[in-house]
Amino acid sequence: MLFEVTFAEMIRRLLLVASILLSSIFLKAESYRNVSVSLLTVSPGTELYSLFGHSAIRIQDPLHGIDDVYNFGTFDFDTPNFGLKFVSGRLDYMLALNTFSQVYQSYLWEERAMTEQILNLTSDQKKKIISLLEENYRPENRFYRYAFLDDNCATRIRDVIEEGLSDSTVFSSAKTSYAQLSYRQLLKQFLTNYPWVDLGIDLAIGLPSDKVTNNREKMFLPEYMKQLVEASSLKNGEKLAIQSRSLLTDIKEPFETVNFITPISIFFAILTLSLIGFSAKQFSRIFSAIFYFSLGLLGIVLTLTSFATDHDALRNNLNLLWALPFNIIMFRAAGKKAISKFSRYYFFSVGIIALLLLALWGNFPQQFNNSIIPILLTIVVTSIQISIQRYVPLKEKGTAIKKKKMFV
Template sequence: MNFRMKSKYLFSFFLLLVGKVLFSQTPQLTERSQVSLLTCAAGDELYYAFGHSAFRVQDPVLGIDVVYNYGTFDFNQPNFYLNFAKGRMIYSLSRRSFDAFLYEYELEKRWVKEQIFDLTLEERNQLLVFFENNYLPQNRDYLYDPLLNNCSSITGDILRKQFGDAIAFDGSYLDKPYTFRQLVRQFLDTNSWSMFGIDLAFGAVVDRKATVQEHMFLPYYAMEQIRNTSLNGRPLLKRERTILDYNEHTQQHFFPLSPLFWFILLLAFTCAITYFDYTHKTRSRWLDFSLMFLTGLVGTFLLLLWFATDHTSTPKNFNVLWAFPLNAVVAFIFAFQDKLPKWSSRYLWSVLGLIGIVLLLWIIQVQSFSPVLIPLFLTLAIRYVYLIRYSKL
């Protein structure tokens, strides 16, 4: 390790020691202090796709420049993945120097903007006391919710909690109130596997309109909301500046790797096999097994997300109608019998009708479904209709 690197680590260690001394008791900020909201650009990975929000407190007189970050989680937590699946994800408030926080975004070339609040000294100290109290080991952990309680939605919650009715969120900047699903789709391509998976897991509960404050679960909307928020009748935003100035990351998509491409391919393949079966008066049992078992498996998983987890965004998921869980059992019956059972026609008409109900729910806006499902609906419908015909032979 060269002298320059040694000096860097010694300096970081010195800053850490100074921070511990400074914050062993909450200091009283001076008139030159500032409290601000940092908004960071979206990144390339799914967990960076929506951007990030954090609070910054600085006071040059006291030598304080720290970031309070509510978006911290630890992969090494006990039962991390199990808790994630159950909807019991624990996030924490972390506190680190502003330079250390900024370093990551500089490496990834993601812009960072700062919005400085127009607060009295008393209000700034009030927020600092809150952050420091929240940072205590017994207080820093919280139950994460991707839509209702995340690093960005907490911005509005904290302002409301600290200043009560004195804080006013003006929603006139919104073209219209969006549903939670519509808001998520603004940041992910509908024809991507990540958005398809999210659309599949989300239930009808996310198709309600979000309130003005609820739009703040997305950092970009939280930033815009700060521009349209007042405290005691005066604008909350004092001034805004760009700390890191990089271009917005754009997602690159290759159509042959998208879900729509593969579902169209599956539709074409199923049409060809079904035509072959029709002309030869036979049944490709492996195809029926694959389609029914996989849809049943997906439906079972969605049913578990609905009833067996604490996720607030997965209940009332009517994707279980086309991905009918019972298909996983029926698949084995259809696969190992040369002749379809007598009840097969009634069952097939029922699952075909369930696809029709899904389309109806979509039309009347009970739940919005992923558009890339349309080729899959056609695939299932074609096979179900053929099997109904085949069962009568």
């Protein structure tokens, strides 16, 4: 009888433990039922680093009073050698955690629009995404090496969502009607009112930026991240975004370009000045020396950014075909009254390269900025002035010297 009681008590306790475990599992599942995971998209700002907008993830848990925002786009301006590290591709960004109230007030002050898309997730998927974010927020994982086109504040969120869904094709399989656009062309959509920034980016980025992008690759830009979250569906056919709403409205006045000092206007003015050199020889020498010295400096900068950087987007920069770093040596010859045969061949070759680039405009592997056209024309003009007008064959030089001595 004692054995029977003990056995019955054991069964009762096992059932109690099982009941507690099942209740715990059920409560955990229920606790995530009220949690929402959403994508926040912020409109472009006016600072250089904010021209393309911003993405973040919002986690809401009303039962526990949680309303946090995970932001992969944070960097420290006080980082030693900030500018050098940014250009060389060695600047670390980090995952920041703020309350939604802090984020809201920040963008309200900046007068930038904010939209929210609540994701259609199961409790397990919510749990997995939150665990991934918490793991990424650990001090040893918080920092990452920023890469503008493929590892930034938007792509990190894309990767977290894909891993949380255990579906790497959720975005690539979205039905869209996007045109065949390269990374460079996508960037230009946000730079219409910033011609100098557009020029700077076109000068800096190389051939990798002219790759035509697929849906997933387009998500390096927050606006396309938002659009593709809206267009994507889950494996069961349901939409990924179950609700979209505006949290802040952009109340800034539309930006209008009133400054006529644009790259193309300045460069056409330079072209006009170069034409004066056909009749004013001394002016031509001074102008050519300054012009080729400037091209040489630009060539050195582009060489360093192309070869001494960790930014893949800056590599293989074909702007170096016309912004030759050798010009930093040859600019002295460009300013002389008479040039050597070597200098003649050099500047003649430079002019031919410029003519070829103009002839192949629009059909080149790398898309050049349109404002470069007057610069290429200026290279053609000055190369003619230098290689034809100022070249004196060696025999003629000797004859000229002898004649001079006869009259002394």
